[in-house]
Amino acid sequence: MRIHALPLLLPASIALAQDRAPLRQATPQEQRARAAVSIADYRYGDLLWENDRIAFRIYSRALEKAEPPSSSGIDAWGKRVRWPYMDRQLRTGDQHADHGEGLDFYNVGTGRGIGGLGIWHDNKLWTSRNYVRPRIASAGPQVADFTVDYEQWPVDVARTVSETRRFVLPVGTNFTRMVSTLRSNRAGPLIVGIGISKRPIAPGQLGKIIRDEKRARLTWWGPTDPAKGTMAAAVMVDPRAFAGFAEDADNYLILVRVEPGKPFVYYAGAAWDRGPDFATREAWQAQVDKETPNFTP
Structure with a gap:
């Protein structure tokens, strides 16, 4: 299995710019049950992974400076759909609201999540x-x-x-x-x-x-x-x-x-x-x- 090392390119000027935007709806092709991993370089390098049942997130070092306190705990999102949705919702800047597919309302804080x-x-x-x-x-x-x-x-x-x-x-x-x-x-x-x-x-x-x-x-x-x-x-x-x-x-x-x-x-x-x-x-x-x-x- 080939491993891809992914550098985090996170200048503060870029990472801080996350304006709220409408949620892009999943296309018919995207609406299929599957697993997914992505790195949100637009939001301090949050690492997102999910499957057809549940969704998780961990945080990079860039978030420690931008939004203290930040921890190495594991976040979980409520999920209503079988297809990946985290990346599309996080890009809105409004991931704490339920747009129909799920939401993030679990607060890791300084805990282990x-x-x-x-x-x-x-x-x-x-x-x-x-x-x-x-x-x-x-x-x-x-x-x-x-x-x-x-x-x-x-x-x-x-x-x-x-x-x-x-x-x-x-x-x-x-x-x-x-x-x-x-x-x-x-x-x-x-x-x-x-x-x-x-x-x-x-x-x-x-x-x-x-x-x-x-x-x-x-x-x-x-x-x-x-x-x-x-x-x-x-x-x-x-x-x-x-x-x-x-x-x-x-x-x-x-x-x-x-x-x-x-x-x-x-x-x-x-x-x-x-x-x-x-x-x-x-x-x-x-x-x-x-x-x-x-x-x-």
Whole structure:
């Protein structure tokens, strides 16, 4: 599979210019179920990926200067249609409104969003800055497949860590499969915390969290925004590496034990109750329960 390295050309004068524009409707040819990946060089290099069921986004370093605070958490958008829509909607500058195909109303903030990670050390989550060096292996139609790096960040004074992570989202699933390789300047295992943001809709509204210790899964059904609906999320890790649950002010966390230099696999997924697949918490939980993830790197 050929890998295309994509530089980010993001002069501030260009990235800041995002005027609101009407949404361009999908053409009949575009209205087909498929996966897609794109880099929004018109909006600070946001990296967008989606399939026929769900849509995600991560942020580049350029956004840190333009719209602080920005984080290496994972954003999710509610999606009503089976075809890609994120790029067309983001270009309007009005992605937080529902134009008929879906919308972005999940607020990552400084949290982990849906499946962002950090190093859990001394009862604190130490996280990287935003992604660098995107490489797209497949932009569809059957799978969205790309890799990014997260440059060195400190874990207190104990060590520094960096990460390479591959994201794979085939058609027909709500879950992105991630293969993470962490590198450390010191030997010894790491405890990784993979998170779901606590308050991505409004302050004080936490939603419903379910911790499945036996199967090493964390499931969340969010609070309802009367105008925009409800987001849901789940993270699944390898039970053989599972190290417990934790939380901090911003996140619910599932913990895994990881050896530096050795890749590990986890899955993070999302859903929207106004999309075509999961209208209730029970339906989402049933889907999470029947997932059969492959944790072989």
